[in-house]
């Protein structure tokens with residue numbers, strides 16, 4: 001079936017006595033055992049599995065064209081679970097422009113157990129120079145945060161295969177609707193479901209999706225079930241509900257993202273626009289090849305310095321000045337001050353998450369904020 005159909009139906013798992021059209025929320029933490037000790041209802045204890053989480057995992061495995069998925073209580077936990085599943089002493093290659101939360105994890109929580117190189121992954125050939133005897137994982141993020149760099153997933157997948165490495169892709173900015181890294185050769189796809197998958201800025205969650213049932217995936221499932229950083233049945237229900245409109249929301253986010261990027265690109269107060277849909281974006285051709293459209297995330301460098309950027313984010317009225325992304329409401333933020341003093345993000349960078357408001361209202365608002 002096509003993604004629009006799967007998004008609506010793949011998470012509707014079972015029939016109830018009351019003949020519900022959409023699945024109810026199962027709050028029970030424990031499930032009845034049969035006389036022979038079995039669990040014919042399919043669930044034993046809700047940390048291990050529960051109907052709402054199974055529904056969420058099923059619909060996302062389907063949409064990403066994988067074979068299985070593990071849902072977590074946040075995107076950070078999803079990524080951390082993969083890092084925890086690696087043998088101590090393993091070497092990871094990660095992008096220099098990695099989502100800062102993961103960079104922090106690798107530099108603090110895993111500083112003593114994993115070896116990490118942060119590499120410019122837009123230069124695929126460069127990758128060979130960093131592969132060592134103990135390298136086990138290449139982690140990519142495309143489009144990346146906050147510079148919207150694009151990594152060629154197929155090209156990196158070829159290198160990973162040559163060397164027997166696992167390729168994981170943080171695909172949060174694309175959502176399962178704009179690209180499917182598994183079809184391009186990735187082994188594991190990660191999303192912060194807090195973003196586009198949830199889409200309404202009211203659920204925190206994360207997901208890993210796998211291309212194969214293998215030893216690494218068994219470890220990941222074990223950490224999920226024994227570690228227990230799982231989303232609640234209510235959170236899972238909300239996400240399954242949100243996913244039904246994901247393909248159409250992504251069309252709207254992409255249209256607004258493209259229109260804002262084009263508008264800002266010709267604005268006299270803007271120096272640079274980072275958006276993979278613009279033809280001057282350095283990896284535009286790769287983006288065109290691996291994405292169906294370019295999403296609602298863009299960053300701009302305003303002319304001037306930190307004060308000029310801060311003035312703009314303080315002056316908008318319709319955009320909410322807040323971190324995060326992927327909701328129906330447009331957000332704007334001065335990224336460097338969110339990431340803290342050791343950030344490499346330019347001080348005049350503003351990150352925008354284009355929501356689903358009418359584009360004329362968004363442009364009018366950003367225009368009045370830019371013209372001081």
Ligand SMILES: *Cc1c(COP(=O)(O)O)cnc(C)c1O
Pocket residue numbers: 074075076077099101141145170172173192193194195204205206
């Ligand atoms: C938000 C985000 C994460 C982390 O997810 P949380 O749900 O906030 O824990 C990871 N990667 C990217 C690209 C993100 O935008």
